[in-house]
Amino acid sequence: MSRTPAEAAAVAAVARPAAPASTESHPADDGEPSHPDREEPLYVPVRPCPGGFSLRVYRTPLDTRTVVAFTSRRRLADCLGQAVPSVRLALPAVRSLAAPLGVTLVSVDPQLTAPPVRPAPEDTVPLLPTFPG
Numbered sequence: 475m476s477r478t479p480a481e482a483a484a485v486a487a488v489a490r491p492a493a494p495a496s497t498e499s500h501p502a503d504d505g506e507p508s509h510p511d512r513e514e515p516l517y518v519p520v521r522p523c524p525g526g527f528s529l530r531v532y533r534t535p536l537d538t539r540t541v542v543a544f545t546s547r548r549r550l551a552d553c554l555g556q557a558v559p560s561v562r563l564a565l566p567a568v569r570s571l572a573a574p575l576g577v578t579l580v581s582v583d584p585q586l587t588a589p590p591v592r593p594a595p596e597d598t599v600p601l602l603p604t605f606p607g
Contacts, residue, residue: 513564514545514564515562515563515564516543516544516545516562516563516564516565516568516582517543517544517545517546517547517549517550517560517561517562518541518542518543518544518560518561518562518563518568519542519550519554519558519559519560520559520560520561521559522559527559527561529541529568529571529572529575529577530542531572531575531577532581534579534581538579539575539576539577539579540577540579540580540581540584541568541571541572541577541579541580541581542580542581542582542584543563543565543568543580543581543582543583544560544582544583545582545583547560549583553584553585565580565582568580
């Protein structure tokens with residue numbers, strides 16, 4: 475079975491044993507200080523494709539492409555729903571799989587967001603008539 479370099483990196487990152495816990499507190503070097511233990515596998519949403527599964531790519535409110543990952547299955551379900559398939563991958567594996575897609579941003583535990591509601595123009599006629607009383 476041959477693997478692409480990204481797949482090999484993903485397998486190596488998941489198979490690597492977790493580092494021993496340290497009592498020292500050190501900031502993460504990847505801009506995600508709230509998740510310093512990057513060796514723990516994350517729940518990453520995927521979609522089925524003919525070859526198995528592929529990463530789902532989302533957009534931030536500022537229209538930047540991102541891959542999302544969650545620290546627990548419950549957080550994934552709360553944000554995206556129960557029926558979303560997922561795989562467990564370490565953060566370095568997620569980054570290596572997203573890189574060939576041109577996606578450099580990984581959002582860990584994002585909150586559900588929606589586009590802002592546009593106010594109705596003042597000079598439009600309401601769709602339903604308004605009755606007194």
